[in-house]
Amino acid sequence: MDSVLKDCRNKMEKAVSSLEKEFSKLRTGRxxxxxxxDIAVDYYGTMTPLNQLASISVPDSRTITIQPWDRNAFGSVEKAIMKSDLGLNPVNDGKIIRISIPPLTEERRKELAKLAKRYTEDAKVAIRNIRRDANESLKKMKNSKELTEDEMHKGQDEVQKLTDSFVEKTDQVLETKEKEIMEI
Known part of the structure; x- marks a missing residue:
């Protein structure tokens, strides 16, 4: 039973960290x-993640700078950023590529908040699926006489407590992200 609970906790933690990773890709005003x-650059015919061919930094709250290690990659990096659906315009001065992050419109903020809610709902569905799988494992263990009826119910209660705590965590992560998105 302990292994089922441990596995359940690990999977739920992964669901929450996956949600946080999705949120990091959502553009806020910062x-x-x-x-x-997620931007891949066509680098000599190979799609290469941007962070593998350039150093990326944030000198201030409204600017991102990208410094490709290979001078020949500047054009490809610019094209890849323009092709992405982020709505960003890179400015190349020959040494560094600068991206100014424009402030978000009210409408765009609301769209991003909706998207954040959808990501959160997906994470909650994943957590509930993990709960279902864990409960099924406990039932199988009971049917194969590895657990008694009481132990199975105790295990299911633990799984439910885990589920509730992780659903609460996703709500907290969403609340934090919504504040960040709505901040002007």
Whole structure:
């Protein structure tokens, strides 16, 4: 039973960390290197993650700087950023690529908040699926006489407590992200 609970906790933690990773890609009014995480650059015919061919930094809250290690990659990096659906315009001065993060409109903030809620709902569904799988494992253990009826119910109560705590965590993560998105 302990292994089922441990496995359940690990999977739920992964669901929450996956949600946090999705949130790091959501653009807020603040500059963050996370929004460029999924950008792949056509580098000599190979799609390469941007962070593997350039150093990315945030000198201030409204600017991201990208410094490709290879001078020949500047054009490809610019194209990849423009092609992404982030709505960002890179400015290349020959040494460094700067991206100014424009302030978000009220409408865009609301769209991002809706998207954040959808990501949170997906994480909650994943957590509930993990709960269902754990409960099924406990039932199988009871049916194969590894657990008594009482132990199974005790295990299911523990699984439910875990589920409740992780659903609460996702709500807290969402609340924090919504504040960040709505901040002007």
């Amino acid at each position: 500059a963050s290197t996370g929004i460029l995480e």
